Amino acid sequence: MHVVITLLGLLGAGLFWWYRLRAAGVAVRNIADAAGRAHGAAKRRRFRNRAAESPFAAIDDPVVGAATVIIAMAQDQGVFDDKAEHRLREALLPVAGSPALVEEAVIYGKWAAGQCAEASTALRHVAPYLRQTLTPAERGQLLAIAETVIDPATGTSAHREQLLRTLVARLEV
Numbered sequence: 001m002h003v004v005i006t007l008l009g010l011l012g013a014g015l016f017w018w019y020r021l022r023a024a025g026v027a028v029r030n031i032a033d034a035a036g037r038a039h040g041a042a043k044r045r046r047f048r049n050r051a052a053e054s055p056f057a058a059i060d061d062p063v064v065g066a067a068t069v070i071i072a073m074a075q076d077q078g079v080f081d082d083k084a085e086h087r088l089r090e091a092l093l094p095v096a097g098s099p100a101l102v103e104e105a106v107i108y109g110k111w112a113a114g115q116c117a118e119a120s121t122a123l124r125h126v127a128p129y130l131r132q133t134l135t136p137a138e139r140g141q142l143l144a145i146a147e148t149v150i151d152p153a154t155g156t157s158a159h160r161e162q163l164l165r166t167l168v169a170r171l172e173v
Contacts, residue, residue, distance in 0.1 A: 055112035056125035062133045063096045065126045067109035070146050072122035073163045075113055078154025091145040095138075119163055127170035139171045 047058075059065045070088060074080040085106060092102045116122050134142065146167055152160055167173075 054125070055115045056122065059108075059112070059126060059129060061101070061105070062130060062138075063092060063101055064105040064108050065130050065133075066095075066142050066145065067092060067102075067105035068112045069109075069119075069122050069126050069130070069142075069167070070149050071106075071109040072113035072116060072119040073146060073167065074150050076119035077150050077160055077163060079151075080110070080113075084149050084151055088145070088149045091148055095141065095145075120166065123166055123170050127167075131171055134171075136173070139173045142171065143167060143173055 056068070059068060067088065071080050074084050074088075089102050089106060092105060093099065096102045096105065113119075113122060130139070130142065143164070146164060150160055150163065
């Protein structure tokens, strides 16, 4: 009989601690969720404040600036479709270093480029920042990325060449 009581006592203690650990796990998950929501809210607030000024004035990363300019040029040339987006992501990944930064750059670039009617507007606003932050070699690399992303099959080749010449002139490559 004493063995049965001991086993029931051990089983009860095990269930008690299992319940306590499970409750602690739920509390930790709730804290992590709250921290994630607070981080997201801070990022959204920061984004809204920057975007309220100007979509181009809010650019504070060369990868985001490069993505914005290239997307604006591709849209001005014709269509920035899934193939062009894939080429842009592939080209930016070695430069950016992290897929998260490339994702952020492409999303912001698509939004910012959609806020202007012509690529020249994006070039006029973003090129001075890129010229200041990028080395001459990095500017050449940006030009090479732009050449690979902007599809020569869409639009006219003269317009494509004009866009690339404008990029070269604005970046002082």
